[in-house]
Amino acid sequence: MENPETNHQPDHQFSEAERQAVYKTIYTRRDVRGQFKPDPIPDDVLARILQAAHHAPSVGFMQPWNFLLIRSQEIKQKVHDLFKQANQEAGQMFKQEEQRQTYRTLKLEGILESPLNLVITCDRERAGPTVIGRTHDMAMDVYSSVCAVQNLWLAARAEGLGVGWVSIFDRLELKKCLNLPSQVTPVAYLCIGYVDHFFKEPELKTAGWLDRLPLQDLVFFDQWENNHAENEKGLISHLSQAAY
Amino acid sequence: MENPETNHQPDHQFSEAERQAVYKTIYTRRDVRGQFKPDPIPDDVLARILQAAHHAPSVGFMQPWNFLLIRSQEIKQKVHDLFKQANQEAGQMFKQEEQRQTYRTLKLEGILESPLNLVITCDRERAGPTVIGRTHDMAMDVYSSVCAVQNLWLAARAEGLGVGWVSIFDRLELKKCLNLPSQVTPVAYLCIGYVDHFFKEPELKTAGWLDRLPLQDLVFFDQWENNHAENEKGLISHLSQAAY
Numbered sequence: 386m387e388n389p390e391t392n393h394q395p396d397h398q399f400s401e402a403e404r405q406a407v408y409k410t411i412y413t414r415r416d417v418r419g420q421f422k423p424d425p426i427p428d429d430v431l432a433r434i435l436q437a438a439h440h441a442p443s444v445g446f447m448q449p450w451n452f453l454l455i456r457s458q459e460i461k462q463k464v465h466d467l468f469k470q471a472n473q474e475a476g477q478m479f480k481q482e483e484q485r486q487t488y489r490t491l492k493l494e495g496i497l498e499s500p501l502n503l504v505i506t507c508d509r510e511r512a513g514p515t516v517i518g519r520t521h522d523m524a525m526d527v528y529s530s531v532c533a534v535q536n537l538w539l540a541a542r543a544e545g546l547g548v549g550w551v552s553i554f555d556r557l558e559l560k561k562c563l564n565l566p567s568q569v570t571p572v573a574y575l576c577i578g579y580v581d582h583f584f585k586e587p588e589l590k591t592a593g594w595l596d597r598l599p600l601q602d603l604v605f606f607d608q609w610e611n612n613h614a615e616n617e618k619g620l621i622s623h624l625s626q627a628a629y
Numbered sequence: 630m631e632n633p634e635t636n637h638q639p640d641h642q643f644s645e646a647e648r649q650a651v652y653k654t655i656y657t658r659r660d661v662r663g664q665f666k667p668d669p670i671p672d673d674v675l676a677r678i679l680q681a682a683h684h685a686p687s688v689g690f691m692q693p694w695n696f697l698l699i700r701s702q703e704i705k706q707k708v709h710d711l712f713k714q715a716n717q718e719a720g721q722m723f724k725q726e727e728q729r730q731t732y733r734t735l736k737l738e739g740i741l742e743s744p745l746n747l748v749i750t751c752d753r754e755r756a757g758p759t760v761i762g763r764t765h766d767m768a769m770d771v772y773s774s775v776c777a778v779q780n781l782w783l784a785a786r787a788e789g790l791g792v793g794w795v796s797i798f799d800r801l802e803l804k805k806c807l808n809l810p811s812q813v814t815p816v817a818y819l820c821i822g823y824v825d826h827f828f829k830e831p832e833l834k835t836a837g838w839l840d841r842l843p844l845q846d847l848v849f850f851d852q853w854e855n856n857h858a859e860n861e862k863g864l865i866s867h868l869s870q871a872a873y
């Protein structure tokens with residue numbers, strides 16, 4: 386057993402500049418579907434964003450993720466075919482003809498143009514059948530892999546790399562296409578590369594599909610739907626200010 | 630329609646110092662179960678970490694999250710009772726007596742000591758039945774709420790706030806206790822507060838429960854389980870170096 390005090394972080398506090406950098410990453414991160422440049426990603430940069438993913442929180446420290454890097458144009462093409470099929474089905478699912486028309490104009494993936502595709506998976510059997518913290522919610526391992534996705538996404542933004550999450554696939558077809566074993570779930574299919582530019586706002590906001598919700602409407606106090614607590618006026622006033 | 634060029638981010642690139650700050654946050658973030666101080670969290674700080682969560686990626690820009698802030702000692706106590714019951718059940722689930730003994734010594738939550746408990750939820754009906762990107766994977770909305778958790782967790786670390794994710798509950802009992810409507814899933818129950826210190830390493834690693842896996846064993850190239858590609862030697866060499 387180590388002396389616990391030697392296990393404390395020496396640099397507990399962040400400077401104002403460091404804090405600002407973290408918020409800059411969070412606010413300028415975008416879901417990138419186009420604007421990819423073919424430039425290769427240097428090995429050291431790619432290793433850094435994968436390390437960032439690997440240092441995500443995981444339930445019971447099980448680290449259930451794998452990282453499947455796809456550079457083969459042949460495999461990308463097969464995955465793109467699966468996307469095309471699912472996307473055609475998706476386009477039919479909207480009730481209003483106007484929505485169906487808008488849907489068809491949206492670019493929702495950059496599978497073929499991005500130099501790197503990355504699948505982040507979850508191995509449901511990574512740490513045996515009983516996992517600390519997963520005993521009462523079997524989805525916690527998949528949530529850990531999602532945390533890895535978000536860590537990678539933010540690290541990539543700081544490196545100037547665009548990342549787009551493609552989710553319009555038949556999951557079983559995708560598993561078959563990637564030869565994943567039965568206990569391995571493909572959590573996120575990501576398209577990654579340097580980009581010409583990042584957009585200021587989410588593309589679905591710019592396209593008028595949905596607007597950003599006012600944060601103060603989403604925050605409740607002690608009870609569901611209680612958002613007008615008398616002693617929370619200070620917080621509510623801060624919540625209604627623009628974030629950046 | 631805006632002129633698309635005015636929708637480009639002006640500050641595309643990050644400085645080396647900004648990148649370092651992002652990695653510092655990712656590597657020094659811990660799952661905090663103790664060491665909480667009773668000091669209140671100032672409203673501006675709390676608003677900033679909630680804004681960070683609200684700017685997470687969400688499928689079809691549906692922003693399915695709510696943020697239920699719990700400061701009431703009475704509600705915390707009820708939630709703690711639910712944890713205690715589930716945790717007792719959990720302790721029986723491990724096969725080996727040695728694991729069961731170690732499990733009982735682990736502190737897995739800070740519900741009562743942390744000044745703020747926060748539930749991040751997912752409203753499965755936030756944007757109607759058909760959501761862009763959720764058509765073929767109905768879990769994508771819950772994954773969006775997990776991304777909000779991770780954004781908040783990192784922002785909190787940069788603010789010097791500890792966050793711990795408690796997942797050992799009967800989910801239906803927790804929903805009942807918090808009066809959540811049927812379409813709202815409690816994704817994460819978080820304990821938040823300033824801390825005496827952050828640990829250098831995950832507590833389950835220090836306790837000898839599990840070790841951190843070597844990243845290079847988790848990375849595959851084009852095919853599942855192919856981790857020795859001839860043309861990837863440069864990357865593999867970077868992956869096997871310590872992250873920080």
